[in-house]
Amino acid sequence: MAEQQQHSNNNHFPILFSFSVFSRPSSLPVGSGYEVLIQKFLSLYGDQIDIHRKFVIQLFSEEWGQYIDLPKSFVVAEKCKLRLVPLQMTMTPLGNLTPATTVFFCCDMQERFRPAIKYFGDIISVGQRLLQGARILGIPVIVSEQYPKGLGSTVQELDLTGVKLVIPKTKFSMVLPEVESALAEIPGVRSVVLFGVETHVCIQQTALDLIGRGLEVHIVADSTSSRSMMDRVFALERLARTGIIVTTSESILLQLVSDKDHPKFKEIQNIIKASAPESGLLSKV
Numbered sequence: 001m002a003e004q005q006q007h008s009n010n011n012h013f014p015i016l017f018s019f020s021v022f023s024r025p026s027s028l029p030v031g032s033g034y035e036v037l038i039q040k041f042l043s044l045y046g047d048q049i050d051i052h053r054k055f056v057i058q059l060f061s062e063e064w065g066q067y068i069d070l071p072k073s074f075v076v077a078e079k080c081k082l083r084l085v086p087l088q089m090t091m092t093p094l095g096n097l098t099p100a101t102t103v104f105f106c107c108d109m110q111e112r113f114r115p116a117i118k119y120f121g122d123i124i125s126v127g128q129r130l131l132q133g134a135r136i137l138g139i140p141v142i143v144s145e146q147y148p149k150g151l152g153s154t155v156q157e158l159d160l161t162g163v164k165l166v167i168p169k170t171k172f173s174m175v176l177p178e179v180e181s182a183l184a185e186i187p188g189v190r191s192v193v194l195f196g197v198e199t200h201v202c203i204q205q206t207a208l209d210l211i212g213r214g215l216e217v218h219i220v221a222d223s224t225s226s227r228s229m230m231d232r233v234f235a236l237e238r239l240a241r242t243g244i245i246v247t248t249s250e251s252i253l254l255q256l257v258s259d260k261d262h263p264k265f266k267e268i269q270n271i272i273k274a275s276a277p278e279s280g281l282l283s284k285v
Contacts (some may be wrong), residue, residue: 013030016082035190037057059084072225102190106195108146118279217239225281
């Protein structure tokens with residue numbers, strides 16, 4: 001009854017989403033396409049889905065009395081039953097980034113960490129470049145602050161103008177209910193660009209939570225650090241082995257524009273005209 005009421009009031013259609021032995025009723029707006037369906041499946045079953053698998057969405061056909069493969073052009077137009085079916089083939093993350101499907105996560109870049117984190121000034125400098133790039137390209141930014149009452153707010157050098165969400169936390173991972181709700185409001189999100197501190201704690205736990213929900217994660221190595229370089233290095237190596245992409249700020253920004261004829265290329269070029277700091281982040285200890 002509640003689903004039918006939502007359908008009539010908000011132009012949503014009820015949908016039964018099935019994966020493996022699980023089935024959950026929900027709804028989506030009329031006209032929702034393939035990417036939205038995938039994100040809905042991941043939001044419902046992300047902890048059960050192996051994101052390195054390839055999937056097909058199938059629609060239950062009343063005419064044939066069984067599930068049939070869904071074309072990529074499909075859009076929701078009526079009440080239906082859908083299921084997500086994993087294929088046998090495994091997939092390597094491609095690492096493609098586009099502004100329309102990307103969100104930036106800035107993790108715990110707070111004043112109290114300044115004296116303790118290795119090369120903090122350098123990672124803040126790079127973080128500011130990333131936030132500038134996000135504003136230029138219209139990419140949503142989510143910012144977390146670990147126990148700000150005791151550890152202070154985000155450092156003043158980082159301009160948080162226009163960010164989507166600034167959230168206090170005590171959990172190490174940024175993946176809180178409020179953050180999941182914010183992600184659900186952004187249609188078609190596929191990739192998260194993650195930077196901040198500490199690499200082996202909040203960054204690592206956030207990254208693992210995100211890939212568990214089916215999102216591709218790009219960690220910005222020149223804007224991520226810890227108190228110990230050993231902790232930082234081994235965390236990045238561990239995360240890379242899980243399929244998380246460890247990369248740099250310049251690589252991220254240029255991949256997002258992808259072409260010198262992009263209308264925002266000149267503005268992005270101005271950000272990276274001076275190279276990122278050559279800090280000790282490359283050292284092993």
